[in-house]
Amino acid sequence: MSDPFPETPSPTRKNPLRWLGLLLPILLVAGVGAGFWWMSDKTKKEQAAALAIGEPADEVEKLKVGRDYHVFVRVIEFFPTNWKDKAWDGRKDAPDPFYRLYSEGTQIFESERMDDTFLAVMSPLGVDLLDAIKGNRVTLSSVLQAAPLHCRAGAEFELEILDNDPVSSDLGLRKSYVMEALHLGDNVYEYEKSEDVGVQRVVIRVIDADAPVAEQIKLLGETRQ
């Protein structure tokens, strides 16, 4: 029987290992696959390392004059008794906290009310489900439970924290904050109990209203302080 490829001697006669040449295509494909896997693994490790390092402390950015921000209170921690050293509620329940924000003496925001808690972790988001079901567009600004504020030179806003009571709400805290003194992210303030101060810790979060939506959402969801 004649050889089908006279120019190419039969592998079985010349070199018994010549059939290994058939593995070349498979090795090439496997090699490219291994290369992609290595690159992807390297990228994942670099991303993990970057996350582990975290953001350096000097990245904290002070608020800038001329920019718009969303301001909301993320955490309110009450003293066990009010500033008069009496139980917050008549039935010795914990306070029912909510807060208001004022700019130049005018109320610009009021939060939802929470029930019976010394540590109120406020949600910056709230969805009007009826509105959403009715088909109205759900935007970030429509779900964001925060006060929009423009940072002017020397501008201040006032925070009032109250314990919701049916007759009259008890004051937990009333303080003014200079906007330029705040920074992006969480601003933690701790207080001693004194007249008109029944709150021992407040965390005010500020996010840049001009930042891309994705970044704002990231800042909203962060739990670090």
Added chain:
Amino acid sequence: MLRIWLGLWVAVCLVLFALGLFGPAMKIIPSMGKYSVLVKIIDPTMTEPTTFSIMSGIMKLAQGGDWFLAALVFLFTAVMPVAKLTVYWGLVMGLVHRGALWIASALGKFSMVDVLVIAFLVVVIKGMPGDTTVHLRWGFWCFCASVILSLPMSFLAKQLVAENA
């Protein structure tokens, strides 16, 4: 001369095929229409774009428990094209008998099935509600180029065999 050309042809097809199999083939950008912002808030990862290669897509199928589908797609998109190109490579290098040509021709009949699978997937994703979009990436085009370039290979291989008969 034909042997050299066919050898180069097979080599180019193999490189394109390997890049097509492991390179990014499609990028899916999820969108939930007017509720996108809400979903981003609830679970930001749900709206993050995902890039798949053909191979990573097969692995996802397998990880999701769709073993039969994963095996089927793997057979048509990875095993058969590699087997076909390996047979042609063997013919060029004189490593296999010319009778093997019918194996390559038989495998070649399934050449477009892999592209069909991807095309079907793209149509399915494009038809999803909520403005979800799918973008084809360079891996897909490498894969298509490999499949299309390998179509005339059967004809060239037959000529080679006839020349050497």
